[in-house]
Amino acid sequence: MRLAIAQVAPVFGNIDANLSEMINIMERNKDKADLLVFPELSLTGYDLKERLYDVAITTESKEIKEVCKASEELGMNVVFGFVEQGKGDQIYKSAVMIKDGKVTSVQRKIYPTNYGIFEEGKYFSKGKRVHVQHLESFTSCMLICNDLWQPSLPHIAAHYHTSLLIGLINSPDGGLGSKYSSSEGWETVGKFYAGMYGCYVALVNRVGKENEISFYGNSKVIDPYGQIIAQCPYGELSVQICEIDTRLVREIKTLLPVIRDEDVHVTMNHYQEIANQQFR
DSSP: OEEEEEEOOOOTTOHHHHHHHHHHHHHHTTTTOSEEEOOTTTTTOSOOGGGHHHHOBOTTSHHHHHHHHHHHHHTOEEEEEEEEEOGGGOEEEEEEEEETTEEEEEEEOSSOOOSTTOOGGGTOOOOOOOOOEEETTEEEEEEEGGGGGSTHHHHHHHHTTOSEEEEEOOOBTTBTBTTOOHHHHHHHHHHHHHHHHTOEEEEEOOEEEETTEEEEBOOEEEOTTSOEEEEOOBTSOEEEEEEOOHHHHHHHHHHOOHHHHOOHHHHHHHHHHHHHHTTO
8 A cells, every 4th residue: 555644834723725735735646645644633733722613623514525525536545633523512633534535534632632832631622432444455543643652542553453553743843841852752652663563653743833833744654663664854844655565564463463462351450450549
């Protein structure tokens, strides 16, 4: 399967401009990629705060339908991030997969980032589960930024036989202060999950400056051996395309059968014990 990662610079709060750019990128890469992945909140920009309700949409909104139409006409599947209007005026940070012109999966961010310079917990409701989606010979899973820093979620995805883990990211320079390199941290996390679980990992970050926040990009695709096979330049607009193959997934999972050998009952028993301790 041909996988493309699009390192874009969304226009703050301007859905129409961002939608137009996303569709333009789809059109420019017609016949080059089977799946095109955009970053977290690629439809809206990041630092929205009280403006969330102005840009929140549902999967039935015209903007999503326009991408569905482009997907069908161009023969290209696409993943991107948006602000989702839920029931009861709940707002979620979500990712959507459009496959063959139809919405087939929506993943809500389970752990909105609420440390460093980030204040997502003030504005976003939490998702409740991890979803997987079959795509050609792959089983894919979308996780949004901080959810990849919660090891239980990629572990759950691995038990659902995920062979393509898609991380939609908005990671800026200095998000955790000057002593911690987020760029290096993401590469470490991506290589760990790829090698540990025997899957491809696509980490797709944005670029550009927004409300004094500078995003660095450095998006990449990592193969099941932990090798980077595609990478966008640091701080620049870019689309990179690579081939991914489930035969490599089968090969590494035979060599290192981590998920096959885990006794989940041991894990569950310990988790239940830890949960019970919280009430003592």
